[in-house]
Amino acid sequence: MDETHAAQQRLALLNEASTRIGATLDVHRTARELVEVVVPRFADFTTVDLLESVLEGEELTELPMDGPVMMRAVAVGEADEHGNLTEDGRMVSSSDPVGGLSQSAEVYAQSLRTGRSILVAEVDEKALRRIVAAPERVVPSLTAGVHSYLMVPLLARGVVLGGAEFVRTANPEPFTMADVALAEELAARAAVCIDNARLYRRERDTALTLQRSLLPQEVHRSLGLEIAYRYLPSSVISEVGGDWFDVVPLSGGRVALIVGDVMGHGIRAAATMGQLRTVARTLITIDLDPARVLRRLDDAAAAVGEGQFATCVCVVFDPLDRSCTAASAGHLPPVLAEAPGSARLLELPPAAPLGVGGVPFESVHFTLPEDGILVLYTDGLVERRDQDLDEGVELLRRTVADRRPTLEQTCDAVLTALTSDTVQGDDIAVIMAHSRPLSSDQLAVLPLAGDPSMAGHARRFVRRTLRSWGLTGLIDHAELLTSELITNALVHAGAPTEVRIFRNADLTVEVADIDSHAPRIRRARASDEGGRGMHLINEIAHRWGSRSTTQGKVVWFELEIPPGSTH
Template identity: 45%
Template sequence: MDEQTPIGELISGAAQDAGGWLGALEVAQVATSPDGTIVRWNHVAQQLLGYTPPEVMGRHIADLLHPGADRSLGRSLWETAATGRGVMGTVTAWHREGHPLELEIWACPVHSGRLGASSVLVFAADAHAARRIRGSSAVWDGLFSRSPVGIAVLDTHLRFLQVNPALEAMNGLPESAHVGRRLAELLPEVNAGEMEEAMRQVLSTGEPVLDRRRVGRTPADPEHDRVWSCSYVRVEDPGGRPIGVIASLLDITEQQRAHTEAEAGRRRLALLSEASVRMGASLELERTAQELADLAAPDLADAVTVDILDTLARGDEPGMGLGGGVALRRLGKAPLTGSDITDILAPLGRTLAFPAAAPYTQALAARQPFLIARLDERAIAPAARHSTAPAQLLRAGVHSFMMVPLVARDLVLGVATFYRTGSAGPFGSDDVTLAGELAARAAVSIDNARLYHREHETAVVLQRSMLPQHITPPPGVEVAHRYLPASDVNEVGGDWYDVLHLPDGKAALLIGDVMGHGIAAAAVMGRLSATVRALARLDMPPTDLLHHLEATLADLAEPMLATFLYAVCDPATGRCTITRAGHPPPAAAAPDGTVRLLKTPPGAPLGVGGIDFTTTDVVLPRGSVLVLYTDGLIEARGSDIDQRLTDLTRLLTEPQRPLDHLCDSLITRLVPASADDDIALLTARIGTTLRPYPADGHS
């Protein structure tokens, strides 16, 4: 120091020289003249010992140690400091209010022309506070150097000031590479902008930010993404002003991976559960293919297409060989709109042809999933020789791709293709497994639909072949009839009708319904129809005929039931003898528009056994229409059967219409949508000849 240095500057410079833990305390600063009298007393000294500057200025510093008693200890300490050796230790001083106060002091001589060679500066602090600070500092030093948690100290400009060894290891960079640089400059491959924004928030509000995720790659592991849990706390000076941020980082990559895998497992189970409920219930190729696409997008992929062998889509059997290439028809696609790749992917219904060397054909032939985890120019080169679509998809942002063949019962049925775009990660082995399970379920549903349609078509052909192809009623009877098979949601049943010539110009009108569906029901219907035709030619009484039909059912290997209605009508007299076996009642419409359901004993279905059948005779006015039908015409889910019968009779109030028109009206008005069950309908106008007979009556 030169002779012109003010005392305040000397004290400030000495305080900086003290450094270390002392800089974190409220420190009393005292200066003495060469003879030991106090010449400076700062406000911290006043707060610490209670004396105001006028009360101590000019007094010897030793008076503060045991005042009024032996001052030899105080003088000894001052003389030691004044000689140039300096003093650092613990002493007991007396507070102005008379109680002792333990202080830690640091005293040193100051060489100044103004103060003299033996002038002394004394720094003092509460000993208990000093020990606490030293302890905290030791704890901090140990924590900082040995903690497995990454720790960094940053200034208010978010520049690194200090990092611990754990953070050096996490970032793969030494402390010297950190100091003076920001996170965004140091690690560009992590979400540094988001992290710095969190630190600015801490500096601004003072509220800590906990468990903010840092994700990316560092020089410590440049080939893999890692995840860190970061927390930020503001550091303040004694006045509460922010002076920096302390960041702590914990590598949670493995925990995050385990959590992600658990979430993926739950997602997989949920998706498979949903697939078991939603997929395949319709037994329709198109609907099942679209259900697979809708299930997989967006939960598994951003876009999905489902292509079925063109032969299968046409209703033919799928071929076994793919050596000459393959033709696929697109029956499923998701999303249909709103995606960048929607227009690139072929639309629904389009038939796509692939040569033998194309990846699609090879994937089908191999019957194994085909995965390109990271799609790039090199990866699309084989497919690009056959189509421009791969290059378009790459430009549209598709970065991961997989194909999974649809295989069921050792038959290749088609292929499902999955695309990922945007920020979603590449497909992995778990995704391939999930896609394979979804494809396997869809393939079984598609094959079930194929087998069902084949059996359904067989049953329809059998059913139609057993129905009368050409009905020629006897004179005096006009007939019209309709048969409507069930929709594809349900199988073909065993409904049938017939009109037979009987002796004496009579006609047998009959209708039946074998309970059950499919080929078996159609075959039983054929046996019953043939039996009725054979027995009716013998002019057998109706009740005996029904008992013979029961015997026919009893001969079957598998018991079956059937409802049946047999009406013998004489067009000359209008008399009809009606026998029912559990069948819906016939309706009769008189020429004047009067309509009624004929009240006849319902009986029990054929096959129940032990039931006596009864007959009912009615006489219908000339030109009356008798309507026979199966339950498919009047039964509908959610509808009351009595209301449906009322609707039927209401539609018969214009019996003079042509019978073909009447049949069409009944079908379209009562069954506006696809039928839930087969429908057989037989209408007959009785007494169309001029031969007179009684107007109406019963016997």
């Protein structure tokens, strides 16, 4: 072949490789692209093998000092009799299958350890015994016409990732040193792309691990509310983001539903998500309303770092009257299905995302009626490159309106309708909450009249309720602590107005009154006749606290329900 023509062909091959190899951050696809470029124009048979650590996205380890090296076949290709690329030729059938793990041959291992290419321009039977990994492959290789061999290590950033073997059978020309230079250039381009894919996968796996550690491992069982949820991380390696959700139990059987989305992707977004979720959970458990929670979160987001913004929606549900309080920070509107067959978008007061700073937030109130469904979600559920955002939200609304027999089935139907088999470009977080009636063994309420006998009425109410619920072991403590709350309200608040008993994972007793001042524990002197009530509650109760209401306040305590108690 004329040397000038050969140089032109090599240059054309390099130009094609620069456009075809490494178009995606996919290790297997990049290896396949290398094979497609070189067969049959450069070699009649080519294999690409990688170290297992590369495929797993792990930190690369040093090769063993001697002996074979374990390699996994990633791509293989052979030219058929017509010069077309095939994966079922004679050489392919006698080599390791794609995905197979095997020990490298002597020449292969030597090339990996030295980081240098090895050329065997004229292959005979003796040379083949050093080239192939198994003795039984020598004869089939000779029969296939193997006469020239080139092994090139895949090197990136000074580290060996694997190797590429080039073999000539039908092409009568042996490999030359010019061919070695060309193969090394092709392998170097592929190796950098493969290493980039490895690093991206490593970052994605780290971000996913961080995400999973920060998201709820299980969802709190809520009074009067059935909850279904889904969390799907992005399928794009570089697009793992900061979507989050949370279900936070509150006093009085209430529950907070929170969904948020940190703008950006990668480990930083996932770390920011974890910080904001922790802050939000802390704020909501001290009974701040959603608007005040978002105001504090706005400050926290600004403190995390410049340019870290997030959207968020927070809803607090009260099972006693099915009332909801909600606020949004630039988030997509929730979907509210008040009855089967209908659903609407719940328009919340507009506000800027968290992290902008100095933006007011406003809470709104609505009712989630019995058998109603509330849906909170992130934009990954409704946003597609080939679809307007409003179209995705409308499809979600219609799918929720056409609910399935169960909430879990409705959740699955939403994902089926709004996601596809194509690449998922963003994280998806969705919570569905279905309002259910409270049973007689979950809630009991006693209105109180302003008379001296109310403490006795309250104690008998507690005793009667716990006996009917099969919680006789808690009666003494519950009676005592309820009496202390009633007495405290009589002394400091004029009169209590209501006693409520909730049963969920724990037993909660609440006493409501018309005074807005929170109770506090004080140290009583030995000569004092009173002042020990809150100290007693603090010693006996599993937890206790108070919260403000529009009529005054509620003081509550919790007792742990023993395992095996009837329900």
